[in-house]
Amino acid sequence: MKFICDFMLGNLSKYLRMCNFDTIFIKNIEDDELIKRAFDTNRILLTRDRRLSERRIIKEKNIKTNLLKSNCVEEQIKQIEDILKITFNLDLKRCIRCNEPLYALDKEKIKDLVPSYIYKMNNTFLQCSCCKKIYWKGTHVDKMRNFFNSHLSGRI
Ligand SMILES: [Zn+2]
Structure with a gap:
């Protein structure tokens, strides 16, 4: 849809x-x-x-x-x-800024692109094919999940 x-x-x-x-x-x-x-x-x-x-x-x-x-x-x-008749479920596969699909990145490749504590704490990194913004599951997903939980109670 x-x-x-x-x-x-x-x-x-x-x-x-x-x-x-x-x-x-x-x-x-x-x-x-x-x-x-x-x-x-x-x-x-x-x-x-x-x-x-x-x-x-x-x-x-x-x-x-x-x-x-x-x-x-x-x-x-x-x-x-x-x-x-659809349900909004958090599913981080698309850049929030530009709507383009996100691709998984090799952890090695982004060593210099994110803060070192982020690098150490996460294994999954995704990047937008358009704006090159890097998403990682830890912070970004938690932030969004909180967003959803506080706005749409009982969700996710
Ligand atoms: Zn983007």
């Missing part, structure tokens, strides 16, 4: 990526371009903008659109889960 988020849903787009949902988010995108990309790449359009969601072109092109009712990311997630 792939998504495209309108400009108001930057925070939500990070959660979607954390759960390995392929998600486009572009800050300063025009509505027409947003709709075009949703159509061209067959994505579900997530929006807070009722006017946008009711545009004729959306119906004509049969673009799946979810109008989110809340500004609160927990409520947004719950609404998406309800409508699409």
